[in-house]
Amino acid sequence: MHPLFDTKNSPRLVWAGVAVVALTLLVLPFALAQIGTTWVRITNYAILYVLLALGLNIVVGFAGLLDLGYIAFYAVGAYTYALLASPHFGLHLPFWAILPIGALVAAFFGVLLGAPTLKLRGDYLAIVTLGFGEIVRIFLNNLSRPVNLTNGPQGVTGIDPFSLGDFSFARSETFLGLTFSGPIKYYYLLLAVMVGILALNVRLQDSRIGRAWEAVREDETAARAMGINTTHMKLLAFAMGATFGGVAGGMFSAIQGFISPESFILVESILVVSMVVLGGMGNIWGVVLGAVLLSFVPEILRWTVEPMQRALFGHMLVEPEVIRMLIFGFALVLIMLYRPAGLLPSAVRKRELARDDDAA
Amino acid sequence: MTTTLLEARKVEKRFGGVQALADVSFSIRRAEIYGLIGPNGAGKTTLFNVLTGIYAADAGGFMFDGAPLDGLGPHQVAARGIARTFQNIRLFANLSVLENVMIGRHVRTRAGVIGAVLRGPRTRAEEAGIERRATELLDYVGIRGRANDRAGSLPYGDQRRLEIARALATEPKLLALDEPAAGMNPAERAALGRLIEAVRRDGVTILLIEHDVRLVMNICDRVLVLDYGERIAEGPPPEVQKDPKVIEAYLGAPHAA
Ligand SMILES: Nc1ncnc2c1ncn2[C@@H]1O[C@H](COP(=O)(O)OP(=O)(O)OP(=O)(O)O)[C@@H](O)[C@H]1O
Numbered sequence: 001m002h003p004l005f006d007t008k009n010s011p012r013l014v015w016a017g018v019a020v021v022a023l024t025l026l027v028l029p030f031a032l033a034q035i036g037t038t039w040v041r042i043t044n045y046a047i048l049y050v051l052l053a054l055g056l057n058i059v060v061g062f063a064g065l066l067d068l069g070y071i072a073f074y075a076v077g078a079y080t081y082a083l084l085a086s087p088h089f090g091l092h093l094p095f096w097a098i099l100p101i102g103a104l105v106a107a108f109f110g111v112l113l114g115a116p117t118l119k120l121r122g123d124y125l126a127i128v129t130l131g132f133g134e135i136v137r138i139f140l141n142n143l144s145r146p147v148n149l150t151n152g153p154q155g156v157t158g159i160d161p162f163s164l165g166d167f168s169f170a171r172s173e174t175f176l177g178l179t180f181s182g183p184i185k186y187y188y189l190l191l192a193v194m195v196g197i198l199a200l201n202v203r204l205q206d207s208r209i210g211r212a213w214e215a216v217r218e219d220e221t222a223a224r225a226m227g228i229n230t231t232h233m234k235l236l237a238f239a240m241g242a243t244f245g246g247v248a249g250g251m252f253s254a255i256q257g258f259i260s261p262e263s264f265i266l267v268e269s270i271l272v273v274s275m276v277v278l279g280g281m282g283n284i285w286g287v288v289l290g291a292v293l294l295s296f297v298p299e300i301l302r303w304t305v306e307p308m309q310r311a312l313f314g315h316m317l318v319e320p321e322v323i324r325m326l327i328f329g330f331a332l333v334l335i336m337l338y339r340p341a342g343l344l345p346s347a348v349r350k351r352e353l354a355r356d357d358d359a360a
Numbered sequence: 361m362t363t364t365l366l367e368a369r370k371v372e373k374r375f376g377g378v379q380a381l382a383d384v385s386f387s388i389r390r391a392e393i394y395g396l397i398g399p400n401g402a403g404k405t406t407l408f409n410v411l412t413g414i415y416a417a418d419a420g421g422f423m424f425d426g427a428p429l430d431g432l433g434p435h436q437v438a439a440r441g442i443a444r445t446f447q448n449i450r451l452f453a454n455l456s457v458l459e460n461v462m463i464g465r466h467v468r469t470r471a472g473v474i475g476a477v478l479r480g481p482r483t484r485a486e487e488a489g490i491e492r493r494a495t496e497l498l499d500y501v502g503i504r505g506r507a508n509d510r511a512g513s514l515p516y517g518d519q520r521r522l523e524i525a526r527a528l529a530t531e532p533k534l535l536a537l538d539e540p541a542a543g544m545n546p547a548e549r550a551a552l553g554r555l556i557e558a559v560r561r562d563g564v565t566i567l568l569i570e571h572d573v574r575l576v577m578n579i580c581d582r583v584l585v586l587d588y589g590e591r592i593a594e595g596p597p598p599e600v601q602k603d604p605k606v607i608e609a610y611l612g613a614p615h616a617a
Pocket residue numbers: 375378379380398399400401402403404405406407447
């Protein structure tokens with residue numbers, strides 16, 4: 001554990017810290033709404049990325065299986081929701097029924113990817129998973145004929161927002177003098193889901209299952225000799241990771257109200273992998289940090305690069321998008337150079353990188 | 361319960377043109393320390409790999425504790441009660457020493473995803489038990505003081521001991537050790553010999569591959585000698601040592617290292 005979270009030595013301090021963080025997260029959307037509702041939306045997408053990064057961390061960080069097609073599970077969750085709650089098929093199932101279905105379908109796809117790749121590792125696995133992600137996207141693009149299943153590149157529109165009886169997540173409401181806009185309502189829902197999934201990850205990591213994943217990652221042959229069914233553990237990792245991706249996808253669908261295959265391109269998979277690696281593979285808090293940073297920094301750059309150029313030169317010299325990617329890429333390279341195990345490395349990765357010191 | 365724990369029946373294994381094991385038969389009694397020796401490339405490690413399910417035998421097979429091992433994968437063999445160490449140490453090098461042994465408890469514990477997430481009283485009790493047992497085993501092999509160190513950072517001899525502790529954590533009936541004394545100094549070897557005898561006294565049968573003649577002579581009840589995959593002798597160490605075929609395999613044959 002990171003000393004920051006050493007609950008054994010200073011429980012008071014930790015609880016105080018938790019209280020501060022919790023309070024901040026609770027008032028955050030209202031503070032953001034002051035700047036503009038866009039920022040609440042951006043935060044919501046950031047939380048979705050946190051969910052994705054946490055899911056991918058199970059596969060990559062815990063079990064050590066490099067997956068470059070992870071966004072496919074997000075797509076599966078998103079399309080499951082979209083098809084069951086939109087005018088496309090005229091189905092309008094409630095979200096609490098679809099989210100578990102989406103999670104299950106995604107888990108099924110996780111096993112579908114996991115089963116044929118059990119014998120693969122490292123680069124080979126990366127290539128196959130990359131292909132898998134592309135195949136799913138291509139299917140989404142083309143499953144509009146002969147039966148119109150996905151509506152092809154046009155995507156699915158008019159997706160139902162979450163609602164419970166009369167309570168809709170799309171409407172603004174005033175309660176106790178506070179205006180709860182749609183995005184703010186979603187924010188609280190996302191926050192709750194994130195806390196739940198975080199707790200799940202923390203528990204899993206420090207358990208018999210978490211240790212078995214570590215064993216698989218470290219040495220598969222030794223793991224098997226110790227009685228670990230590595231086939232099982234790998235499929236479990238793929239399925240669990242996919243489940244979280246599926247849940248995130250369903251929420252994405254509802255929040256956005258519109259989805260198309262465009263949202264699930266390879267770059268998205270790579271972005272999520274970057275979040276995991278940059279934050280600290282295998283360290284849950286590092287992964288959260290990575291996802292938050294990589295979600296917000298580009299947005300902040302988007303909102304500052306253009307005004308700054310106008311102020312400095314009177315007109316735009318370089319497209320914000322270009323500068324944004326440039327700064328972004330440069331920052332990534334720097335971080336990987338100076339913190340190769342990520343911003344908050346896991347205990348294991350720290351030990352791994354300290355190996356040379358041990359030998360000396 | 362019969363006195364025989366493991367019986368090999370005409371086990372055969374080829375790798376392309378190499379006959380790594382040819383019709384090898386033997387049986388090991390309960391609570392015995394059974395040595396397996398032979399020149400380099402004789403097929404000793406291959407025998408371990410076939411026994412533990414890493415490779416499938418081309419013909420023949422093993423009876424273990426009254427039932428065949430045929431077709432079982434390594435994890436199933438471990439569940440049946442065979443644990444092993446590796447000639448080229450295979451620890452979970454980046455994990456802590458304690459975690460390594462805790463992972464050995466996997467096969468004798470139950471908590472699944474739901475148990476892990478809910479962490480009810482039963483899971484908590486199980487976790488506490490895993491840690492307790494792992495610590496005991498570190499104590500048993502004499503490296504408890506290194507519990508929180510990175511496994512790969514231990515000196516060679518301690519890594520071998522850790523591998524034994526990890527194997528013992530699976531509660532084996534048979535412990536198969538592949539050259540556990542390799543890379544140890546004489547004092548460490550003597551201590552290892554005492555450790556192996558202690559394990560046997562606790563009721564675990566030992567199958568020991570070892571090049572160190574002194575260690576084999578001192579602790580093994582019986583020894584099997586392989587050469588080019590074939591069984592050339594078996595018996596108590598002093599007899600085997602005098603066997604002309606064994607002497608030839610080790611000294612006369614040009615392939616002996
Ligand atoms: N996976 C494999 N593929 C091909 N050949 C193999 C394989 N494993 C072992 N062999 C061959 O089988 C023969 C027996 O090897 P094995 O490792 O069992 O010998 P050993 O008795 O353990 O020797 P050593 O004392 O050097 O450890 C050797 O000729 C070896 O090259």
